[in-house]
Amino acid sequence: MFIKSYCHIKNNAILLNGELIFKGQQEHSFKEFIKLAYKDLETDYSKFFKMDNLSKLAFLGADVLLKQENVEPENEENIALVFSNNASSLDTDRKYQKSIEDNNNFYPSPAVFVYTLPNICMGEISIKHKLYSENSFFIFENFNPEYLYAYSEGLIKENKAEKVLCGWVNVDKEEYTAFLYLVTKEKGIMPHTIKEINSRF
Amino acid sequence: MEALKEELKNKIIEQLNLEDVSVDEIADSDPLFGEGLGLDSIDALELIVMLDKDYGIKLSDPKEGKKIFESIETMATYITANSSK
Numbered sequence: 001m002f003i004k005s006y007c008h009i010k011n012n013a014i015l016l017n018g019e020l021i022f023k024g025q026q027e028h029s030f031k032e033f034i035k036l037a038y039k040d041l042e043t044d045y046s047k048f049f050k051m052d053n054l055s056k057l058a059f060l061g062a063d064v065l066l067k068q069e070n071v072e073p074e075n076e077e078n079i080a081l082v083f084s085n086n087a088s089s090l091d092t093d094r095k096y097q098k099s100i101e102d103n104n105n106f107y108p109s110p111a112v113f114v115y116t117l118p119n120i121c122m123g124e125i126s127i128k129h130k131l132y133s134e135n136s137f138f139i140f141e142n143f144n145p146e147y148l149y150a151y152s153e154g155l156i157k158e159n160k161a162e163k164v165l166c167g168w169v170n171v172d173k174e175e176y177t178a179f180l181y182l183v184t185k186e187k188g189i190m191p192h193t194i195k196e197i198n199s200r201f
Numbered sequence: 202m203e204a205l206k207e208e209l210k211n212k213i214i215e216q217l218n219l220e221d222v223s224v225d226e227i228a229d230s231d232p233l234f235g236e237g238l239g240l241d242s243i244d245a246l247e248l249i250v251m252l253d254k255d256y257g258i259k260l261s262d263p264k265e266g267k268k269i270f271e272s273i274e275t276m277a278t279y280i281t282a283n284s285s286k
Contacts, residue, residue: 046239048220107250107253108250111244111247
């Protein structure tokens, strides 16, 4: 198996296969950065601004890779999604908690509540790209290339998926990191090995 | 009534995160759902919370929302007649 392409989003920058494709200003908040990146990369999805920060991060990272691979929604490709992080949906859970902690000001937001699970971000990606495929979201203390490697190899070998988009998407307040990569049987830019995954992270 | 309509437009844009939509672009009679502003079912729930929080109106039957949230015009009319704040 091979890694076809990979994407990093961190420190207000987006890199595709190690090449810078968007850079925000250092002083930008995550919200400002991701909005500018969305516009600059011509990401066309009207619901983007309704998403929580974790979904925005995962969605944009996935979109960069899937656009690069010319994945078209009408082709209904069998691309599994296997994501992981260590903060789960804590960033949004805190926002929701804030809206329900005062009994005298108890107005829970439905729009925030729907993002109080980390795997919702995969739903957003699946809707945009019409993926009806396997998806799993794992919570690890640290990035776990051994597990991601074994899981994605298994999905492809057992014909559960043709390709696997996997990696790490983590948001906690202003701290965020995304590292996503596409695993395929076709020849890619590097072999799919634990060592390669670890060295790119 | 005109001030309330303006206020509702601003609140809807801000609370429902309608990026790239300005107050001037929303006509009083524009449908809020479907082909108008394109709001969805979660937005409808947010509007119900907004009615309660900002105008002291509790909808006992969410189905009522369909008529109330038809447009800015219908929302403003309903709030004017029922607000307790």
